[in-house]
Amino acid sequence: MTSSPLRLGIAGLGTVGRGVVQIVQRHGDLLAARAGRPVVITAVCARDRTRDRGMRLGDYAWEDDASALARRGDVDVLVELVGGDDGPAKAAVEAAIAAGKDVVTANKALLAHHGQALAEAAEDAGRVLRFEAAVAGGIPVVKALTEGLAGNAITRVMGVMNGTCNYILTRMQSEGLPYEAVFDEAADLGYLEADPALDVGGIDAGHKLALLAAIAFGTRPDFPSVALEGIERISIDDIHRAADLGYRIKLLGVARMTGRGLEQRMSPCLVPATSPLGQLQGATNMCVLEGDASGPIVLRGAGAGEGPTASAVLSDVMDIARGNRVSTFGQPARSLATAKPAGATAPAPFYLRMELLDKPGALARIAACLGEAGISIDRMRQYDHPGPTAPVLVVTHRAMRASLDEAIARMDRTAVLVGTPIALRIEEVGD
Amino acid sequence: MTSSPLRLGIAGLGTVGRGVVQIVQRHGDLLAARAGRPVVITAVCARDRTRDRGMRLGDYAWEDDASALARRGDVDVLVELVGGDDGPAKAAVEAAIAAGKDVVTANKALLAHHGQALAEAAEDAGRVLRFEAAVAGGIPVVKALTEGLAGNAITRVMGVMNGTCNYILTRMQSEGLPYEAVFDEAADLGYLEADPALDVGGIDAGHKLALLAAIAFGTRPDFPSVALEGIERISIDDIHRAADLGYRIKLLGVARMTGRGLEQRMSPCLVPATSPLGQLQGATNMCVLEGDASGPIVLRGAGAGEGPTASAVLSDVMDIARGNRVSTFGQPARSLATAKPAGATAPAPFYLRMELLDKPGALARIAACLGEAGISIDRMRQYDHPGPTAPVLVVTHRAMRASLDEAIARMDRTAVLVGTPIALRIEEVGD
Numbered sequence: 061m062t063s064s065p066l067r068l069g070i071a072g073l074g075t076v077g078r079g080v081v082q083i084v085q086r087h088g089d090l091l092a093a094r095a096g097r098p099v100v101i102t103a104v105c106a107r108d109r110t111r112d113r114g115m116r117l118g119d120y121a122w123e124d125d126a127s128a129l130a131r132r133g134d135v136d137v138l139v140e141l142v143g144g145d146d147g148p149a150k151a152a153v154e155a156a157i158a159a160g161k162d163v164v165t166a167n168k169a170l171l172a173h174h175g176q177a178l179a180e181a182a183e184d185a186g187r188v189l190r191f192e193a194a195v196a197g198g199i200p201v202v203k204a205l206t207e208g209l210a211g212n213a214i215t216r217v218m219g220v221m222n223g224t225c226n227y228i229l230t231r232m233q234s235e236g237l238p239y240e241a242v243f244d245e246a247a248d249l250g251y252l253e254a255d256p257a258l259d260v261g262g263i264d265a266g267h268k269l270a271l272l273a274a275i276a277f278g279t280r281p282d283f284p285s286v287a288l289e290g291i292e293r294i295s296i297d298d299i300h301r302a303a304d305l306g307y308r309i310k311l312l313g314v315a316r317m318t319g320r321g322l323e324q325r326m327s328p329c330l331v332p333a334t335s336p337l338g339q340l341q342g343a344t345n346m347c348v349l350e351g352d353a354s355g356p357i358v359l360r361g362a363g364a365g366e367g368p369t370a371s372a373v374l375s376d377v378m379d380i381a382r383g384n385r386v387s388t389f390g391q392p393a394r395s396l397a398t399a400k401p402a403g404a405t406a407p408a409p410f411y412l413r414m415e416l417l418d419k420p421g422a423l424a425r426i427a428a429c430l431g432e433a434g435i436s437i438d439r440m441r442q443y444d445h446p447g448p449t450a451p452v453l454v455v456t457h458r459a460m461r462a463s464l465d466e467a468i469a470r471m472d473r474t475a476v477l478v479g480t481p482i483a484l485r486i487e488e489v490g491d
Numbered sequence: 492m493t494s495s496p497l498r499l500g501i502a503g504l505g506t507v508g509r510g511v512v513q514i515v516q517r518h519g520d521l522l523a524a525r526a527g528r529p530v531v532i533t534a535v536c537a538r539d540r541t542r543d544r545g546m547r548l549g550d551y552a553w554e555d556d557a558s559a560l561a562r563r564g565d566v567d568v569l570v571e572l573v574g575g576d577d578g579p580a581k582a583a584v585e586a587a588i589a590a591g592k593d594v595v596t597a598n599k600a601l602l603a604h605h606g607q608a609l610a611e612a613a614e615d616a617g618r619v620l621r622f623e624a625a626v627a628g629g630i631p632v633v634k635a636l637t638e639g640l641a642g643n644a645i646t647r648v649m650g651v652m653n654g655t656c657n658y659i660l661t662r663m664q665s666e667g668l669p670y671e672a673v674f675d676e677a678a679d680l681g682y683l684e685a686d687p688a689l690d691v692g693g694i695d696a697g698h699k700l701a702l703l704a705a706i707a708f709g710t711r712p713d714f715p716s717v718a719l720e721g722i723e724r725i726s727i728d729d730i731h732r733a734a735d736l737g738y739r740i741k742l743l744g745v746a747r748m749t750g751r752g753l754e755q756r757m758s759p760c761l762v763p764a765t766s767p768l769g770q771l772q773g774a775t776n777m778c779v780l781e782g783d784a785s786g787p788i789v790l791r792g793a794g795a796g797e798g799p800t801a802s803a804v805l806s807d808v809m810d811i812a813r814g815n816r817v818s819t820f821g822q823p824a825r826s827l828a829t830a831k832p833a834g835a836t837a838p839a840p841f842y843l844r845m846e847l848l849d850k851p852g853a854l855a856r857i858a859a860c861l862g863e864a865g866i867s868i869d870r871m872r873q874y875d876h877p878g879p880t881a882p883v884l885v886v887t888h889r890a891m892r893a894s895l896d897e898a899i900a901r902m903d904r905t906a907v908l909v910g911t912p913i914a915l916r917i918e919e920v921g922d
Binding site: 211212 | 510514518521525527623629631634635638639640641643644709765767770782783784785786787788790791792798799801803804805806808809813814815816817821822823
C-alpha cells in the first residue's frame with residue numbers, strides 16, 4: 061500500500077464539483093483510512109474565479125482552462141465535471157490522457173458520443189477513464205454491472221434514469237395535473253436541462269442506456285442506435301387509463317442482446333403498478349440488471365443532485381486511490397465488438413389510445429385495421445365523452461411494433477380517426 | 492495486464508459450488524475477456540468423490556481434504572464453500588492464507604465469528620479474503636458498500652437478509668396461514684437450515700448484519716453484540732393487525748453508529764406497507780445503505796440459490812483476476828476500531844399486542860402501566876373476541892425499549908394480562 065497522496069484536479073465547480081470538494085474536505089480521514097493513502101485536491105478550474113461558492117478553495121491552485129488543469133504536474137486524476145459532449149470537456153479529457161493522468165467524469169453526453177475513442181486513448185496510455193457518476197447519480201450501477209455481475213452473461217438491462225421525467229410522470233399521476241403544468245413546475249424547480257429535450261425527449265437517459273449496454277454486452281457504445289421516444293405526448297388521460305389497467309407509465313430504457321442484434325430503446329412504457337419500477341416515485345432512479353446467474357438485481361437511489369452525484373465520483377476516485385483499475389467498459393475498449401442494431405424490437409403487448417369520430421361503425425373500422433395488420437386485441441374500450449370525439453383504448457396481444465405502425469397507418473386512412481394515436485409498449489419487467 | 496490464468500480451487504460442491512463450476516465452464520471466454528486473463532478451476536474438494544453431480548469434473552484434481560486443496564501449488568485462490576463457523580472451513584482458509592493464497596468465501600458464520608482474525612492473517616500475508624457471497628446472495632451489496640459508497644460516512648445500514656424468514660412472513664400474509672403451517676412448508680421446500688434457529692431465530696441474518704456493520708463503520712465485526720430476536724412468536728394475528736395499520740412485518744436488520752455507540756439489531760419490525768422494504772415479497776432480499784452524500788441506496792435481488800450465490804462468488808474472483816485487491820472490511824483489519832455497543836436502542840414507536848381477561852377496568856389498567864412507564868399511546872384498540880380473553884392492540888408514540896419492557900413488567904403484575912405481549916418496533920425506513 062502506497063502512502064503517497066492521490067492528487068485530484070477538479071474541473072468544474074458547479075453543483076457536482078462543489079459536492080466533490082465538500083466530501084474531500086469533510087471526510088479526509090475516512091478516505092485515507094479506506095484508501096490507505098490521502099486523497100487530496102491540488103487544483104481546481106471553473107469559469108468565474110471571483111464567485112463566492114460558499115467553500116474554502118484558497119488552498120488549491122486555480123486554472124482558468126480545464127486542459128491546463130489536466131496537464132498540471134501536481135494532478136494525478138482529472139475529475140471532469142465541466143459537461144457538454146464536446147468542447148472544453150473533451151479537450152480536457154484528451155489532455156489528461158495525453159499527459160498520463162487518470163480521468164473520472166460525470167459526463168454522459170461526452171462518453172455516449174466519444175467514449176469509445178477516449179477509452180481506447182486512455183487504455184493505450186495505460187490510464188483509466190471511469191464514469192460511475194454519469195449514470196443514475198448516486199446508484200453504484202456501473203460498478204454493480206462491471207464488477208458485481210462480472211460472472212454473468214447479462215440478459216437485459218433496464219432503467220428509469222432521468223429523474224426529471226419520472227418526477228413529471230409521477231406528479232401528473234399523484235396530482236392529476238396535465239403534462240404542461242408539471243413541465244412548468246419542473247422548470248421552475250430547476251429540474252430541467254437548458255435544452256429540455258435532453259430530459260423529456262429521452263436523450264439524456266438514452267446516453268446512459270448506451271453506456272450500460274456497452275458494459276453489459278461487451279459492445280462499443282452505440283448511442284445513435286438507441287430508439288428514442290420522449291414523454292412529451294403523454295397526457296393525463298394516458299396516466300389515468302394506464303392506472304385503470306393496473307399499470308404506470310415510465311420513461312424506461314431497455315437494452316437486450318437478441319438473435320437479431322442489439323436492441324436499445326428509451327421510451328415511455330407501461331409497467332405493472334406493483335412492480336419495483338411501477339412503484340418508483342419522484343426524481344428517484346432505478347436500474348434493473350438481469351444476469352443469467354444472478355437473476356434480476358434492482359438498484360434504486362437518487363439520480364441526481366450534489367451529494368449523490370459526488371458520491372459516485374468518489375467511488376471512481378477511491379478505486380483509483382486503492383489501485384483498482386477497471387477498463388472503462390469492463391473489458392479493453394479495443395476488444396469490444398461492434399454490435400449489429402436489432403432493427404425491430406421484440407414483440408410486446410401495446411397500449412393504444414386514440415380519438416374517434418363518434419359515428420356508427422367507427423370502432424369496427426379501427427378493430428378491422430388492427431386485424432388486417434395481424435394484431436389481435438386483448439381489451440378494447442370506448443369511454444364516455446362530452447365532446448364530438450370518442451376516446452378509445454386498445455390493449456393488444458403481443459405484436460411487432462412494425463405491425464402496430466402498419467395498423468396505425470391503416471387507421472389514418474379511415475375517415476374516423478382524429479389526430480395521431482398514442483402507442484405505448486407494455487414492458488414485461490417481472491415482479 | 493497479465494495473461495497467466497487465475498487458478499481456482501473449489502472447496503465444497505454443494506449447491507453454490509456446483510453453480511461456480513458451471514459459470515466457469517460456461518463463461519470461460521466472457522470471464523477471460525473481462526478479466527484480461529483466463530479464469531480456470533484446477534482442483535476441487537468435496538466429501539463424496541463418487542457422487543454424480545451432473546457435471547464434468549474429470550479435468551480437475553480431486554482432494555478429499557479442503558486444507559490440502561488450499562495448499563496445492565496449482566491453486567491461486569481458495570473458494571471456500573464448505574460452510575460452518577469452525578472446523579474444516581476455518582482450517583482450509585487458514586491453510587490457504589498460510590500458503591499465500593487469496594480466499595473467496597460464502598461463509599457468513601465463519602466470518603462473523605473469526606473474520607477479524609482471518610482478515611488480519613490474510614493482510615499480514617499480503618493476501619485478500621473476500622465474502623460478497625456471504626451477504627444477501629446475488630446482490631453485490633458488499634461491493635456497493637465497500638467501494639460504491641467509499642466516499643460516504645454511512646449513517647445506517649438496513650436489510651432483509653434471510654429469504655426464508657421473508658418467505659414465511661409474506662406467505663402468512665398472502666395466504667392467511669399460521670406461522671407453524673408456513674414453517675412446515677418452508678421445511679418441505681428445503682428452505683430451512685439444518686438448525687432452523689439459524690433462519691427463524693435471526694442468527695444467519697445477524698451474521699450478515701455484523702459483517703456489513705464492520706464495513707459501514709470501520710469497526711471490528713462484533714456479532715455477539717447484535718441484539719437478536721427471531722420471528723417464532725409472530726402470529727397470523729400480528730400479520731393482519733399490522734396490515735390494518737398500513738404496515739408489514741419484516742425480519743429487519745439495522746446497524747447505526749449513535750452517540751452512545753454502535754447499535755446492531757436483527758428483529759421483526761413493522762415497516763410501512765408502501766416502502767420498498769414493505770413491498771418485498773417471498774425469498775427476495777433487500778439492503779438499504781444510507782450514506783451522508785448518496786442518500787439511501789436500495790438493493791434488491793435473490794438472497795440465496797445456486798445462480799445468485801455463485802454470481803457473487805464470481806464477483807470476488809473476478810476482482811482478484813483483474814488485480815483489484817480490497818481489504819476484507821474496506822480498510823486494513825488492524826485499523827478497524829473496537830466499537831462500543833450502544834446498549835439501548837434509539838427510541839421508536841412500538842406495536843404491542845396482548846390478550847386481556849375480559850373484565851371491567853382491564854384496558855384502563857394496561858393503559859395505566861404504559862403511562863407509569865412514561866409511554867404515551869398513539870392508538871389503542873380492543874377487538875371483538877369469541878373467547879374469554881380480549882385481544883388488545885396498542886401503538887405507542889416514540890419510546891425507549893427499556894421503558895416498554897418496564898411497562899410490560901408492570902402489566903405482568905396486574906391480574907388482567909394473559910400470556911406475554913408481543914412488542915415489535917416500528918422502524919422509520921423512509922419512502
